[in-house]
Amino acid sequence: MSELDALRQRAVEAWERLQSGQGVRILVGTATCGRSAGALEALEVFRSEAQRRGADWRLIEVGCIGPCYAEPIVCIAKPRRPMVCYQSVTAERARQLIDRYLDGDDPAAEHALGTLGDGTIDGIPPLFETPVFKAQVRRTLRLCGLIDPTNIDHYLAHGGYGGLEKALRMQPEEVIEEVKRSGLRGRGGAGFPTWRKWQFCRDAPGEVKYLVCNADEGDPGAFMNRSLLEGDPHSVLEGMLVAGYAIGARHGYIYCRAEYPLALERLAVALDQARGYGLLDEDILGSGFSFDIQVKEGAGAFVCGEETALIASIEGRRGMPRPRPPFPAVSGLWGKPTIINNVETLACVSLILRHDPEWFARYGTEKSKGTKTFALVGNVKRPGLVEVPLGITLREMIFDIGGGLVGDKRFKAVQTGGPSGGCIPADLLDMPVDYDSLTAAGSIMGSGGMVVMDEETCMVDVARYFLDFAQKESCGECTPCRLGTRQLAAILEDACSGKATPEDIDLLAELSEGIKAGSLCGLGQTAPNPVLTTIRYFRQEYEVHIQQKRCPALVCRQLLWYRIDPELCQGCQLCLKHCPVEAIQGEKKEPHTIDQLKCTRCGACFEVCPPKSHAVQRIPGQVPATETPAPPKPAPAAGLPEET
Amino acid sequence: MEDTRRLEAVFASFEGRQDELIAILQRVQAEFGYLPSEAMRRIARFVGVPESSVYAVATFYTQFRFTPIGRNHIMVCRGTSCHVRGAPRILEVLEKQLGIREGETTPDREYSLETVACIGACGLSPCIMVNKRVEARMSPRKVAQRFGKAAQGERT
Ligand SMILES: Cc1cc2nc3c(=O)[nH]c(=O)nc-3n(C[C@H](O)[C@H](O)[C@H](O)COP(=O)(O)O)c2cc1C
Ligand code: FES
Numbered sequence: 001m002s003e004l005d006a007l008r009q010r011a012v013e014a015w016e017r018l019q020s021g022q023g024v025r026i027l028v029g030t031a032t033c034g035r036s037a038g039a040l041e042a043l044e045v046f047r048s049e050a051q052r053r054g055a056d057w058r059l060i061e062v063g064c065i066g067p068c069y070a071e072p073i074v075c076i077a078k079p080r081r082p083m084v085c086y087q088s089v090t091a092e093r094a095r096q097l098i099d100r101y102l103d104g105d106d107p108a109a110e111h112a113l114g115t116l117g118d119g120t121i122d123g124i125p126p127l128f129e130t131p132v133f134k135a136q137v138r139r140t141l142r143l144c145g146l147i148d149p150t151n152i153d154h155y156l157a158h159g160g161y162g163g164l165e166k167a168l169r170m171q172p173e174e175v176i177e178e179v180k181r182s183g184l185r186g187r188g189g190a191g192f193p194t195w196r197k198w199q200f201c202r203d204a205p206g207e208v209k210y211l212v213c214n215a216d217e218g219d220p221g222a223f224m225n226r227s228l229l230e231g232d233p234h235s236v237l238e239g240m241l242v243a244g245y246a247i248g249a250r251h252g253y254i255y256c257r258a259e260y261p262l263a264l265e266r267l268a269v270a271l272d273q274a275r276g277y278g279l280l281d282e283d284i285l286g287s288g289f290s291f292d293i294q295v296k297e298g299a300g301a302f303v304c305g306e307e308t309a310l311i312a313s314i315e316g317r318r319g320m321p322r323p324r325p326p327f328p329a330v331s332g333l334w335g336k337p338t339i340i341n342n343v344e345t346l347a348c349v350s351l352i353l354r355h356d357p358e359w360f361a362r363y364g365t366e367k368s369k370g371t372k373t374f375a376l377v378g379n380v381k382r383p384g385l386v387e388v389p390l391g392i393t394l395r396e397m398i399f400d401i402g403g404g405l406v407g408d409k410r411f412k413a414v415q416t417g418g419p420s421g422g423c424i425p426a427d428l429l430d431m432p433v434d435y436d437s438l439t440a441a442g443s444i445m446g447s448g449g450m451v452v453m454d455e456e457t458c459m460v461d462v463a464r465y466f467l468d469f470a471q472k473e474s475c476g477e478c479t480p481c482r483l484g485t486r487q488l489a490a491i492l493e494d495a496c497s498g499k500a501t502p503e504d505i506d507l508l509a510e511l512s513e514g515i516k517a518g519s520l521c522g523l524g525q526t527a528p529n530p531v532l533t534t535i536r537y538f539r540q541e542y543e544v545h546i547q548q549k550r551c552p553a554l555v556c557r558q559l560l561w562y563r564i565d566p567e568l569c570q571g572c573q574l575c576l577k578h579c580p581v582e583a584i585q586g587e588k589k590e591p592h593t594i595d596q597l598k599c600t601r602c603g604a605c606f607e608v609c610p611p612k613s614h615a616v617q618r619i620p621g622q623v624p625a626t627e628t629p630a631p632p633k634p635a636p637a638a639g640l641p642e643e644t
Numbered sequence: 645m646e647d648t649r650r651l652e653a654v655f656a657s658f659e660g661r662q663d664e665l666i667a668i669l670q671r672v673q674a675e676f677g678y679l680p681s682e683a684m685r686r687i688a689r690f691v692g693v694p695e696s697s698v699y700a701v702a703t704f705y706t707q708f709r710f711t712p713i714g715r716n717h718i719m720v721c722r723g724t725s726c727h728v729r730g731a732p733r734i735l736e737v738l739e740k741q742l743g744i745r746e747g748e749t750t751p752d753r754e755y756s757l758e759t760v761a762c763i764g765a766c767g768l769s770p771c772i773m774v775n776k777r778v779e780a781r782m783s784p785r786k787v788a789q790r791f792g793k794a795a796q797g798e799r800t
Contacts, residue, residue, distance in 0.1 A: 300707040314663065318700055376767075451766075469761070
């Protein structure tokens with residue numbers, strides 16, 4: 001193994017030179033989220049300014065350290081100073097930072113998130129002591145945002161591929177035993193013990209076996225896998241090599257969704273570099289073990305995250321699931337034993353091997369070991385990617401790390417597990433986040449999406465939203481899922497538009513149980529969860545929709561209306577100009593009125609009404625008859641033929 | 645002839661196996677912006693499967709389309725985080741501004757409007773993607789400004 005040792009030594013030396021050098025280092029987070037907030041523009045400012053003054057600033061593009069709310073994030077290190085991590089570094093702020101901290105010596109503390117590394121700077125707290133990071137335990141994410149993901153040496157310098165070296169010195173069974181002792185459960189959905197799957201596959205007869213890394217990340221509201229692939233792709237490749245060795249596979253695939261162009265780009269670079277260092281293909285590190293990895297791009301089908309559908313897709317067919325058993329571990333790709341593991345599961349594997357199982361299990365609960373990454377998003381003040389020990393409470397995550405809700409609104413629910421999960425209400429906020437507690441609450445851990453919802457979110461609308469998604473994504477193969485989800489979606493649509501009857505709530509619940517029991521794959525088996533949990537915890541909201549025809553959260557359009565308060569209206573005509581259906585009348589400087597028969601309740605008037613007059617009001621319930629001029633009948637729904 | 649040459653160039657990096665079919669469709673679509681019917685015929689011949697099988701696969705995946713796409717390809721995220729932060733309104737404003745519905749292209753082929761399950765920038769929601777570039781922290785007002793003028797300016 002001396003080959004890799006030499007490469008690593010060189011990498012460590014290069015890394016240390018970089019850290020102790022006399023020059024300035026500037027780390028710009030240019031992952032997808034950073035880019036969308038303007039990171040490339042900031043990068044360009046640093047680049048052109050460096051050139052203009054002939055300065056030897058080392059510019060390094062890194063992945064993301066997690067706090068999305070602070071994007072674009074830039075870290076600046078001057079010699080003999082701790083690195084300072086800055087938030088919201090747009091092009092303009094980049095210029096200010098150059099002016100103040102690089103040309104001058106003012107660290108611009110008010111823009112800093114925190115310091116990294118040894119030493120202190122007045123007025124800037126150490127980053128990992130700040131509320132966002134304090135409760136986190138960063139393991140799989142430890143290098144994201146701090147190393148150059150396109151430079152394998154940065155990974156090597158941090159002990160990268162040490163887990164692979166160790167695994168190759170063991171017997172495959174011993175590797176499986178290590179993973180068993182760690183207690184690792186799958187991070188992609190069901191939380192199945194990783195070692196047990198591997199053992200099935202290892203024991204399955206046959207020479208040819210496959211390993212697939214599931215990077216489909218189809219859950220809306222989740223981006224943990226994307227961030228890891230963009231920020232530290234080698235940690236996933238290393239895990240794949242270890243897994244391949246353990247199960248006896250020679251070929252690996254990464255099934256990555258096409259919606260992640262940057263992750264795909266980073267993977268291609270990482271694979272090339274790993275190949276160049278003899279970490280792929282024939283006789284890896286002289287061990288006799290051979291393994292290659294090929295990337296397959298998804299083509300936009302949620303169901304392809306499901307194992308058997310994913311296999312069909314890799315084979316070049318429609319992504320239709322098939323009944324299990326046989327499980328893929330016994331008969332998968334081209335009928336050969338196949339293991340499918342999630343991106344994060346594989347990143348955990350490389351860490352378990354590099355350290356040891358006990359190290360991994362130091363965090364977590366009895367049955368849920370280790371740490372887990374979550375995409376904490378929605379109506380939370382500090383959305384971002386976080387990694388926490390399993391067993392932490394929802395409250396700690398949402399209020400300590402996430403800083404509570406935007407605008408200090410009231411917390412209503414948190415949705416975990418994507419379309420297969422459920423909505424958890426406020427009185428369960430002190431529940432620990434682990435596989436079994438989430439399941440007991442009617443949700444699932446899933447891959448780690450965590451969408452926080454405030455009082456202005458309508459839970460019936462959320463259920464409708466998820467069922468609409470499930471109904472569109474159902475592959476159509478089995479009837480309970482194909483027609484059942486469609487039926488659920490239709491009833492929920494009725495509930496949101498005031499057309500449902502009181503019996504419909506029980507019908508929803510009954511139908512849901514049938515779909516769960518009768519569907520072929522995990523999509524249908526879990527699709528009713530958002531309905532069941534919202535009925536379980538927010539039944540009253542359904543009742544108000546159905547009986548009082550009111551949407552208390554003011555979301556469902558058919559169950560609210562707008563009016564202009566004549567006392568408050570200044571006649572500025574903004575609403576009149578923005579109304580897409582010309583439903584607003586009124587002379588300049590005179591109070592305006594809304595024609596309720598024309599109004600589509602899009603809310604454009606509400607959005608543009610200047611805060612100082614605040615004249616447009618959104619009112620729960622259906623339009624009262626007094627607001628609609630003759631004919632005195634209740635407002636007919638748009639599009640219905642007129643009565644003759 | 646030109647189209648045939650472009651197709652041949654795509655085929656050159658494949659062997660014509662069934663498991664390459666999706667990748668072939670993706671590359672052909674990247675080349676032409678959509679999957680022309682002539683290309684579908686040739687792909688079937690290249691992979692050695694009936695044309696109906698190629699359609700069966702291509703119609704299953706939302707990525708594939710059979711009509712040309714607009715020069716500006718706008719995708720509105722309909723993910724959960726974007727949904728609770730106002731994505732439905734954003735889609736509505738765009739539909740209004742561009743005068744097309746989700747899934748359509750303007751007659752001048754300037755704009756195509758589609759939705760996507762999640763862009764993966766949920767921490768900066770609501771998001772849209774314009775020609776593969778993510779634009780974050782959108783609001784009805786921002787999209788109205790961004791596309792209202794562009795759409796009108798270019799079409800008159
Ligand atoms: C409809 C559906 C979608 C899924 N999507 C994903 C996904 O995007 N990523 C993922 O890792 N697992 C997904 N899964 C779970 C996988 O089927 C599988 O359990 C997982 O990849 C196994 O890896 P693990 O044991 O490492 O968790 C999905 C399951 C279903 C039923
Ligand atoms: S929910 Fe819109 S980017 Fe993920």
